[in-house]
Amino acid sequence: MGHYSVWLLDSYSTKPTSQQHRKRLEGTASAVPRKMLESSSVPLFIVFILLFILLLSVVLIRRNGTAALIWNEIIREKITNFIMNQSKEQRILNFVLQNAVRGDPCSVMDAIDKYCSQKEWAMNVGNEKGLILDKTVEEINPSVALELGTYCGYSAVRIARLLKAGARLLTVEFNPEFAAIAKQMIEFAGVQDKVKLIEGPSEEIIPQLKKKYEVDTLDFVFLDHWKDRYTPDTILLQECSLLRKGSVLLADNIIVPGAPEFVNYIRNNPRFQCTNYPSHLEYMKVQDAMEKAVFLG
Numbered sequence: 569m570g571h572y573s574v575w576l577l578d579s580y581s582t583k584p585t586s587q588q589h590r591k592r593l594e595g596t597a598s599a600v601p602r603k604m605l606e607s608s609s610v611p612l613f614i615v616f617i618l619l620f621i622l623l624l625s626v627v628l629i630r631r632n633g634t635a636a637l638i639w640n641e642i643i644r645e646k647i648t649n650f651i652m653n654q655s656k657e658q659r660i661l662n663f664v665l666q667n668a669v670r671g672d673p674c675s676v677m678d679a680i681d682k683y684c685s686q687k688e689w690a691m692n693v694g695n696e697k698g699l700i701l702d703k704t705v706e707e708i709n710p711s712v713a714l715e716l717g718t719y720c721g722y723s724a725v726r727i728a729r730l731l732k733a734g735a736r737l738l739t740v741e742f743n744p745e746f747a748a749i750a751k752q753m754i755e756f757a758g759v760q761d762k763v764k765l766i767e768g769p770s771e772e773i774i775p776q777l778k779k780k781y782e783v784d785t786l787d788f789v790f791l792d793h794w795k796d797r798y799t800p801d802t803i804l805l806q807e808c809s810l811l812r813k814g815s816v817l818l819a820d821n822i823i824v825p826g827a828p829e830f831v832n833y834i835r836n837n838p839r840f841q842c843t844n845y846p847s848h849l850e851y852m853k854v855q856d857a858m859e860k861a862v863f864l865g
Contacts, residue, residue, distance in 0.1 A: 671758035694850030710787030717793030721750030728759035798830035813865030
């Protein structure tokens with residue numbers, strides 16, 4: 569026989585029995601999922617790690633003030649601004665213009681709170697701490713009030729709506745873009761007659777208040793600008809004789825991002841009587857607080 573015939577006979581003689589064939593099939597079938605699991609074990613492991621990191625990040629952002637600020641103010645905001653080619657502050661203003669009622673301060677505040685709690689976090693005082701601000705303003709009933717840190721104009725609108733006839737609020741904003749947004753926000757809310765928006769650094773504006781803006785003394789000061797300026801600006805207010813006996817300072821964000829130097833200064837200064845108001849970081853569950861300081865003269 570030729571080589572081909574011999575190969576056929578050998579193949580036939582070595583053909584497995586039906587039982588052997590079943591065992592081979594079973595072995596092959598069981599080997600397939602094992603190989604699939606082995607080949608997919610690394611990607612699955614990576615997926616689980618990524619999911620864990622994502623979950624941990626969400627928890628940190630919701631519970632940790634520093635993580636929340638880094639995510640919202642640095643990462644998320646920069647990405648969104650790049651994609652939309654528009655600042656977050658402009659998006660807030662646009663939302664207010666489209667959804668609030670012109671001339672209605674409460675409607676403007678509600679629109680800002682809605683946007684910042686549901687869409688994008690922003691550093692307004694917010695409604696929870698805003699109620700503390702409201703109560704303080706109502707108790708003082710100021711004739712002349714000063715706000716350091718206007719941002720988008722939320723707290724300026726909030727304060728101005730409570731001022732009596734003839735009273736005024738001077739609000740200082742260092743950032744030109746924020747000042748432009750705040751100006752439109754204040755006008756849309758209809759409180760522009762009670763608010764004087766001043767653009768520039770607080771350390772330059774405060775010494776000008778008496779002569780340029782005809783301020784004798786301040787009844788109320790709301791500090792909500794750079795936290796490292798709280799202490800030097802409080803000292804500057806005293807040096808410029810802008811505080812009288814009974815003048816009230818209210819400082820926001822003394823825990824997050826924090827103003828430990830100011831808290832230490834004000835609480836250990838015999839010229840001030842302090843009250844702490846525990847609260848939460850605006851639009852979050854992160855612990856924060858406001859500090860009220862009454863100037864004793």
